Amino acid sequence: MRLLILCLFLANASTLFSQTVANRKVLSGEEVEQLWKDQQELGDLYKRTAASRFVIVGISSKTELIDERGAQQGRIDDNVAGALYTVEVEDTICKQEDFPLETRPNPNSVAQVVHLFVPIRPPVEGIQRKESLSQGGRYLLFLTLPDQEQQNTWKKRFTLDPNGMYYRGEEFARGVIPLTKPTDKDPAPKQPAVLDKVVQLCQAVGKRDRSEKITALNLLATSPDPILKKEALEALRAVQLSPE
């Protein structure tokens, strides 16, 4: 019974929290942990997607340590300023220009490789942990592109490529969702539920024609999946509010 109730929390947490816990007396640590995990992955899906420059699936192919420029040499680990992750893009699920509030064409919409730079300092950014990717790991990534001023500051201070473009995870670690890698034995492993939902949402939002987009979102809004339904309705509102 408890497991059944927990499955319901796969929906947007802000909605489900109130629905699910209303009649509960005590939530154990395990239950709270699961709720938080679901909220972390599935909550605010439209908002997080719209805030991302890209939503991609990719493999983390390389991890490098980045130093301060002109750092004192000959120290084993005193100069490290951050980690640079190279991600080979398998699939671009969403592009920011698909969203109604984003009108700029994205010059990197066909990027094959993206770089995430995660500075060590400040040690804490917001309520989320910093992004961390394991080399060889497969991820669903919500990527934001820090503004030009931030990019320039990084390139000036750290040993980053002056011509590079460096992303962060949307809400830091929240934007980095580990996926299961296909194997010969299991070529289509079960993936976190967020993957399928964000794919469906982005397919609807990504329609180029406005009327097609509205039709697709309306269809998604009839989904029995409460999360998809809620996110589709939110997307519809944004489309309808945007100028034609």
Add this chain to the structure above:
Amino acid sequence: MQEQNIIPTDAKWASVIISAPVKPDEFMAVAASYDKTLRYGAQTPFNDQLESHWEGGKWEVDATHDSIITAGNGGDKPAQAQVTLFFNGGTGKYQIEQTLAPDQQLWLDLGRLIRDRVPDKNGNTLPSDLTSGTYQFRDLTQSPGSSLFEGKVITDKTYGHAAYGCMICCGHGSGFMWIDPLGVGAGYQQTQTVGAIDNCDGNPYTYGWEYPNWWTGNTSIATASTQQINGIAAGATGDFANGRINTGDGMTYVQQCPMDNDSPQGDTNVDDFTLSGTASTFDGFQGNFTIAVTGGTATNYAWSATAPPGAGNNPSVTFNQPHNASTTTDAHWFALPNVACGASASSTYTITAAVSFNDLTSPISKSTQYTVKLPPDGGAVFDGDADVAGAPSMAPDGSGTWRVTSIGTLHRVVPTNKNILLPPSSQFYNKIDQHEQVHLNQWIQGPGHLNGDLFLPNTYMGYIVDLTGTSFEDLTNKIANAKAQFRSDQLALALGRTQQAEQEAYAVSDQIAPFYAYQNNCNSI
């Protein structure tokens, strides 16, 4: 003329040049010399032939005969004249060399050479009982144009007879390029000369000095200077020379070695290759170098590397395929200057590829620079990986206010990953690995470990235990904010311990070789 002081009175000999505006064979000059009584005299025709190789007939020396041999320089440059006397059926050889200025001559009285036991240039003397032999003149100067003329007189005391002996002007056939085809490396030079068959002995000799003009068919492939071909770029072309040579038939005593124009030609192949490879990498990684042959046929490849003088820490480059056109290498940083602290972080080797070609006697080489670097940092353990994970138990009280009720699944998470920039094959890997292991150990919970008191769930509980929320969601948001504060406070504590953390780590890694660069007392490398 001597009596009139036109010629010095003490002059014993002279070279006489007579010219006249006549056709060949229309004018004959004869030199005659008589004693005061005009009873005894000798005559000899003027020689109108200059040659670099003369073959003479029999000379005689005995009680009634003597032979006098002369050779003169009829050219306008000094000539290195070599006279060889052959005797005992050609088994004996006596050689004299003398540099002759223009118009100068050498004079050999063979009777005197025998009687006075005059040694030749090799210290040999003529046998005292020697009575006859043959002789040869050669010009060893090797400059364009022949310059030697000759003369011989045999005197016979029996009847007071003096006989002039003509030599054979040997001459030689048309020239051919001595090395054909000629191989030369791009950027290299190869000596070339012209060969020709000597018309006296039928053997080939080199006569390149008689050809002042040299060129090639394509100067973007090869250029030519006197007796030298210079490789410019890979490809094939021709090499050419031109000169005027004596072409006598080697048989006629009548001196007929006319100067003829001659232009031998041959083929030139310029061999070349390009060398490419890794310009820079970090210690422990790999280099790749490749030879691409652009001209010629390679027969062998050889790789070598050198480090600057004074380099320490055992500089070396290992070529994994030492005789292949492509090879991988290791990457071993060396110390220059050879000091623990203060050596450059970049060490640059010179990589040399030597390629042998089927038409070259020695390989041609090219070099490139190969820099092996050390990164400013060797590795890192991210303290930010530390956390308290899981969740507390939560419940609403009787008034509906949500509270934290117990520690739930909260548990400590510590860094477990050593991020090491250099690969395991790096000479510094173990040093850095052990350094970072100390940092990991510092996070083991409990006393004796520098950060063993950080990120404890109970400490975190102190941040959240008194929080309340109007709903589960409200309390969750407050806990999230408290978590951020907790993490910030704990990491600040860890940061404040950095100096001690490094001292502990360097105390271990400083004892591990190589004792360069990443030592605690190194302020800079």
